[in-house]
Amino acid sequence: MADQITTVVDCINENCPMPLVKTRKAIMKANTGDIIKVIGTHPQSFDEIPLALDSLGIKIIDKGKTNNNWYIIFQV
Amino acid sequence: MNNKKVTIIIHSGDFDKVMSAFILGNGYLSLGLEVTLFFTFWGLKTLKRHGFSKAPLSKMNMLGLGRKMINKKLKKHNVASLEELAKSFKELGGKIIVCTMTMELLNINKNDLRDDLVDDYGTVGLYCVESKKADINLFI
Numbered sequence: 001m002a003d004q005i006t007t008v009v010d011c012i013n014e015n016c017p018m019p020l021v022k023t024r025k026a027i028m029k030a031n032t033g034d035i036i037k038v039i040g041t042h043p044q045s046f047d048e049i050p051l052a053l054d055s056l057g058i059k060i061i062d063k064g065k066t067n068n069n070w071y072i073i074f075q076v
Numbered sequence: 077m078n079n080k081k082v083t084i085i086i087h088s089g090d091f092d093k094v095m096s097a098f099i100l101g102n103g104y105l106s107l108g109l110e111v112t113l114f115f116t117f118w119g120l121k122t123l124k125r126h127g128f129s130k131a132p133l134s135k136m137n138m139l140g141l142g143r144k145m146i147n148k149k150l151k152k153h154n155v156a157s158l159e160e161l162a163k164s165f166k167e168l169g170g171k172i173i174v175c176t177m178t179m180e181l182l183n184i185n186k187n188d189l190r191d192d193l194v195d196d197y198g199t200v201g202l203y204c205v206e207s208k209k210a211d212i213n214l215f216i
Contacts, residue, residue, distance in 0.1 A: 013154060015154050017103055017106070017161075020102070020106040021102050024168055051107070052107045052108075055109075056107065
């Protein structure tokens, strides 16, 4: 999976709404088919980014938590 | 992209309320909706140069002391500043319309306003046309 990821959006230590905003910006810049991985620490952002992806009709490939970090992987 | 539209009237010139407006604007834009902010009355004053830094808290401003304390808290919690929120609002495609009637009332010229933020000028009719098309309309 790691070698398929096109862009990593780093939101470590950033709080709402910036992870949401940065995810949206990455999607706007991406080409169709790009795989984006967002990483962060703010728990609420881990909950709200999937809501935005759902609204945009984007399916999540994988998401999870490791220690204090979370990640969300999706394809544009 | 679901093509839904949002309009938000910013009538208040309070720092925390304008911040809420931009956070909401960023939120809706992040979901793929189109967002237009309409600044009128006191809200318009915040779009003057240095307007963001002069905006008082809606409560407990205490001649600016409350505002300073809130800013400290926002920094400590790594919350984006009003400036950053306005910038990302524009980067995500958000629109800002300014009320020309208020400009007349408060003696504010186009030159006084930040041209990096303002997209258009209009009176209530323009806002009403936009809000009629919108699915969500908020008043702050």
